[in-house]
Amino acid sequence: MKTRWYKDAVFYQIYPRSFCDSNGDGIGDINGIISKLDYLKDLGITAVWLSPCYSSPNDDNGYDISDYRNIMSDFGTLDDWKLMLAEMHKRDIKLVMDLVVNHSSNEHFWFQESRKSKDNPYRDYYIWRKGTGKNGKKPPNNWTSRFTGSAWEYDSLTEEFYLHLFSKKQPDLNWDNPKVRKEIIDICNYWFDLGVDGFRCDVVTYVAKANGLPNGRYIPFMRGDDQFVLAENWYKYINEIAENSWNKYDSYIVGEGPGVDINNVASVIEEGKNVLDGVINFQVHHSNIVKFKAEKYKKIQSRWQNLPEKCWNTLFLENHDQPRVLPMYAKNLQLREVSAKMIAASYLLLKGTPYIYQGQEIGMTNCKFKKNEFVDIMSLNVLNVVKKFPPLVPFAVKQLNRIGRDSARTPMQWNSADNAGFTTGKPWMMVNPNYTEINVENNLNQKHSVLEFYKKLIAIKKKYNTIIKDGVYSEQFSSVKRVFCYCQTLNGKSLYVLCNFSDKVTTLPLPDISFTTSKLLITNYDMSNQFLKNTMKQEFSMKTKYIRM
Ligand code: TEU
Ligand code: CA
Numbered sequence: 001m002k003t004r005w006y007k008d009a010v011f012y013q014i015y016p017r018s019f020c021d022s023n024g025d026g027i028g029d030i031n032g033i034i035s036k037l038d039y040l041k042d043l044g045i046t047a048v049w050l051s052p053c054y055s056s057p058n059d060d061n062g063y064d065i066s067d068y069r070n071i072m073s074d075f076g077t078l079d080d081w082k083l084m085l086a087e088m089h090k091r092d093i094k095l096v097m098d099l100v101v102n103h104s105s106n107e108h109f110w111f112q113e114s115r116k117s118k119d120n121p122y123r124d125y126y127i128w129r130k131g132t133g134k135n136g137k138k139p140p141n142n143w144t145s146r147f148t149g150s151a152w153e154y155d156s157l158t159e160e161f162y163l164h165l166f167s168k169k170q171p172d173l174n175w176d177n178p179k180v181r182k183e184i185i186d187i188c189n190y191w192f193d194l195g196v197d198g199f200r201c202d203v204v205t206y207v208a209k210a211n212g213l214p215n216g217r218y219i220p221f222m223r224g225d226d227q228f229v230l231a232e233n234w235y236k237y238i239n240e241i242a243e244n245s246w247n248k249y250d251s252y253i254v255g256e257g258p259g260v261d262i263n264n265v266a267s268v269i270e271e272g273k274n275v276l277d278g279v280i281n282f283q284v285h286h287s288n289i290v291k292f293k294a295e296k297y298k299k300i301q302s303r304w305q306n307l308p309e310k311c312w313n314t315l316f317l318e319n320h321d322q323p324r325v326l327p328m329y330a331k332n333l334q335l336r337e338v339s340a341k342m343i344a345a346s347y348l349l350l351k352g353t354p355y356i357y358q359g360q361e362i363g364m365t366n367c368k369f370k371k372n373e374f375v376d377i378m379s380l381n382v383l384n385v386v387k388k389f390p391p392l393v394p395f396a397v398k399q400l401n402r403i404g405r406d407s408a409r410t411p412m413q414w415n416s417a418d419n420a421g422f423t424t425g426k427p428w429m430m431v432n433p434n435y436t437e438i439n440v441e442n443n444l445n446q447k448h449s450v451l452e453f454y455k456k457l458i459a460i461k462k463k464y465n466t467i468i469k470d471g472v473y474s475e476q477f478s479s480v481k482r483v484f485c486y487c488q489t490l491n492g493k494s495l496y497v498l499c500n501f502s503d504k505v506t507t508l509p510l511p512d513i514s515f516t517t518s519k520l521l522i523t524n525y526d527m528s529n530q531f532l533k534n535t536m537k538q539e540f541s542m543k544t545k546y547i548r549m
Contacts, residue, residue: 006198006252006277007312008465009094010348010458011355012045015320016053016075017061018411019358021423028411028422030076030084037087039440043361043451044458047094047252049200051320053081054100057107059169060377061409063098063202064105068187085195094197096252101184102203103170110183111171118158124177127163129213142215143227148381163213165206165228167377175207175237188245198252204276205259205268208234229259235267235275242274254278254314254353262303271310278314278353285322292328294501297346298475298484305351305473305486313352317343318360323407327365329501336363341453341524346484346499348457351468356454358412362443363450366407367432371397375429376405415441448526456522464488467495477508495521 020032030053040048052062055070062072071081088095104111113122129140131154139152140161145168152161153168163172173180188199210227217226246253257279260268269276283300304313317325329339340363348354371393374380379400386396400406406429413435414421420435432438443451461468471490477483482502488495500506 001250002247002277003250004252004277004312005094005250006047006254006353007469008462009047009252009353010045010461011047011049011096011353012040012043013049013051013316013319013355013357015051015358015409017428018409018422020412020414021425021427024423024425025074026423026425026428027074029074030071030080034080034084034087037084037091037093040093041091042455044455044462045356046092047096047197048088049096049254049355050098052098052100052202057105057169059105059167063100064103064107064167064170065100066105066107066109068101068104069190082194089195094252095195096198096200096254097191097196098202099188099199100202101173101187102207103164103166103172106169106171114171115155115157115162118160124174125180125183126171127174127209127213128158128160129163131159131161141213141227143213147378148385163209165203167381172209173207175209176233181237181240185241185244188241189248192245192249192251197250198254198277199246200280201253201255201276203258204238204255205230205234205257208232208237230264230268238276239274247274252277252353254280256280258282262307266308266311269311270308271312278312280314280316280319280355284317284347292325294484295481297501298478298486301347301350301484302473302475302478302486313350314355315347315350315352316355316357317347318357318408319355320357320408321405323366323403324360324364326360326363336365337448337450338524340450342499342501344450344454344457345497345522345524348461349464349468349488349495349497350486351473351488354461357408359408361451361454362413362438362440364410364413364438365432365434366401367410367430367434369397369401369404369406369430373430374400374404374406376409379404379406413439415439453522453524460521464495466490467493471495480506480508482506483508 014033016030016033017028019028020036021028022031022035023029052065053071053075054062054065055067055072056062056065058064071078085095110122110125113120114126117123130136132138132140136159137154139150143151143165145151146165147167151163151165153164154161164170165172175181206228208231210231214227253276255268255276257268260279260281261283265279269279281304284297307313325343326336326340329343371383374383382396382400383393386392410430410432411420411422411427413432416436416439419427420431420439422431440451443449446452467490468488471488474487474489476485476487482500483506484499484501485508486497
């Protein structure tokens with residue numbers, strides 16, 4: 001039975017490799033996480049989404065799993081993991097694990113067997129096809145890997161291609177095979193029996209492929225994208241997993257959902273349909289990545305506030321695959337803090353389950369990588385392609401700095417000691433040099449820090465969650481381009497959030513906010529500032545100066 005606890009949860013995403021290293025080998029680990037649980041509790045979060053921590057050869061930092069029932073040795077042991085879970089539960093923090101079953105590692109036993117021969121019992125655990133063209137050396141269809149190049153890899157051992165929508169060390173599992181689905185059910189139940197509270201399902205919308213694996217339509221840079229997103233059998237397969245595992249526990253199942261939009265979201269998450277409980281959609285993110293526009297941002301946020309009935313939203317701005325959002329607005333470091341706070345308020349009190357990505361709560365920013373400093377597989381693949389055209393390399397480096405996945409993965413900045421206090425050894429990837437200024441310790445020592453703002457905001461979210469969850473959402477001043485003002489109303493009580501994304505003071509009439517009957521719950525400016533205090537009281541209108549740089 002599902003209690004749907006996630007509707008009151010505030011999530012924190014941990015990318016374990018970069019969170020906290022306990023033994024000085026330069027790699028974050030489970031004991032490191034345990035040492036920071038009091039910090040998380042104090043922040044107010046109630047659940048953790050932990051990026052993969054299973055055995056893996058690390059081609060894609062754990063998103064390539066070689067043993068679904070064990071812990072990566074870099075991170076510790078299964079016993080360490082059990083202790084971590086117990087310590088989380090002791091603090092009323094739920095644990096949602098990453099479930100990466102669109103593909104496994106090519107070093108998984110299943111794949112090792114599968115490639116051996118066409119009649120191996122594990123052959124059909126993966127998607128093997130004959131090549132095309134005169135000598136059968138051309139890929140079976142036009143699908144491309146998300147990490148550049150064809151999605152097919154030729155294996156000379158059996159002279160067939162296997163499908164990999166990500167790296168060639170991440171062969172796609174064949175969900176058409178009932179044995180594969182049974183394995184997945186068993187894996188989920190294994191972790192549920194150990195006490196986990198749910199799963200974040202990696203690229204879950206890709207798991208079923210269109211019958212016959214037809215060529216995809218040509219979409220620039222994304223050839224063949226449409227033939228494996230929510231393909232026909234998806235619903236049947238997901239129902240089967242939900243019925244035999246997910247729904248038997250008080251779980252929260254949230255899918256990473258490329259390809260989900262407001263028109264098809266109900267089919268993916270509607271309560272009672274044996275599907276997912278939530279989906280991480282990328283529409284807000286995609287609207288920001290090229291150029292941030294408040295206008296677009298608020299439109300999308302508002303659209304997702306009015307989901308079809310029995311659908312529950314998820315809210316996020318940052319994760320381990322996207323650059324940090326803050327630098328998209330805050331070019332000027334002086335205004336970094338007020339901006340980080342405003343961005344937090346712009347999404348945390350919306351309807352849905354909010355996620356905070358490690359470091360977001362202290363306003364971490366992106367860092368500038370030189371050509372040889374990138375470590376992510378996607379960045380490396382891109383650089384590998386362009387190195388054949390040397391004049392393009394600087395352009396690629398610039399683009400990877402702008403949209404690549406390395407930026408958000410730099411180690412967590414705990415203090416101003418060497419390597420930001422993340423490790424006493426040599427960090428597995430570069431630490432952002434701004435750690436001497438931006439770090440947890442500095443934040444804890446300042447009354448008006450970004451971290452303190454997050455704490456207050458989370459407390460507000462918890463206290464008023466009934467209004468947020470059950471209230472009527474409305475957007476105010478939608479025609480004022482630079483201002484995002486949203487309001488949740490329930491039983492005559494309203495909660496307003498007013499964010500001014502411009503660098504100008506904006507005066508707005510707020511007729512139903514009276515300072516005698518209303519209370520200012522939080523602001524990103526220091527309200528001991530007499531100027532602000534007076535302005536707000538005098539004019540009975542809210543002059544805000546939340547700044548966009
Ligand atoms: O991500 C899926 C995915 O499509 C993104 O990685 C995409 O490539 C990126 O957002 C482009 O900006 C998931 C995981 O979150 C990611 O870390 C894994 O690499 C990927 O699946 C494969 O497991
Ligand atoms: Ca370590």
